[in-house]
Amino acid sequence: KYSCRNDFKEHEQQLSIRFDDEIRRSHDELRDLIQKLEKSNYLSLPVFDQIEQWKQTTINKMKKAADKAQHELTQLIENRKITIIEQLEPITKEIRSLQGEEDNIVETDIDRLQKKINDMRQKLEEFTQKDTNKNIIVNDDQIDWNRLIYVRQEEQQSCKYFELNTYEKRNALINQSSIFFHQST
Numbered sequence: 001k002y003s004c005r006n007d008f009k010e011h012e013q014q015l016s017i018r019f020d021d022e023i024r025r026s027h028d029e030l031r032d033l034i035q036k037l038e039k040s041n042y043l044s045l046p047v048f049d050q051i052e053q054w055k056q057t058t059i060n061k062m063k064k065a066a067d068k069a070q071h072e073l074t075q076l077i078e079n080r081k082i083t084i085i086e087q088l089e090p091i092t093k094e095i096r097s098l099q100g101e102e103d104n105i106v107e108t109d110i111d112r113l114q115k116k117i118n119d120m121r122q123k124l125e126e127f128t129q130k131d132t133n134k135n136i137i138v139n140d141d142q143i144d145w146n147r148l149i150y151v152r153q154e155e156q157q158s159c160k161y162f163e164l165n166t167y168e169k170r171n172a173l174i175n176q177s178s179i180f181f182h183q184s185t
Contacts, residue, residue, distance in 0.1 A: 054149055080127050084120060091116050 091113065098105055098113075 051149065058148070077127075084124055084127075088120055091120070 095113065098109060
């Protein structure tokens with residue numbers, strides 16, 4: 001194919017130049033791109049903003065749920081307190097009426113009133129110790145935190161993509177959001 005040595009030398013030089021221009025340059029550019037993928041750089045990708053937004057939204061939803069539970073518990077305690085005060089009122093009236101008639105107080109009155117007071121105290125203690133614990137339901141063990149948001153890597157033909165999946169459950173319906181990041185291979 002080459003008629004003389006000079007042609008062959010010239011061809012070798014062209015190959016060397018082409019190798020330097022195409023292969024080494026492309027290789028160096030690729031290495032530069034890899035080095036630029038430092039943590040500070042890829043943390044600025046839009047997907048990280050979307051993850052942070054999802055995190056803040058989820059935290060806000062949890063705070064709202066906790067605030068709602070605290071409000072409901074406060075209402076429950078207040079309602080129980082009012083009920084106990086209302087139930088205590090007849091006992092209070094009876095005690096006041098008996099104070100004026102100290103000569104007419106019999107042992108059965110004292111025993112009966114003491115039993116009523118003890119019953120009321122027991123109801124109050126049961127409520128403040130047991131009932132409130134029964135009414136507070138925290139189902140964080142039922143939440144699969146690893147499935148609420150995750151990144152999945154897929155490869156299709158000559159394109160690699162990353163998919164960010166977030167799940168939100170409302171009224172037994174699951175909403176799935178996917179964000180795709182394409183990268184040519």
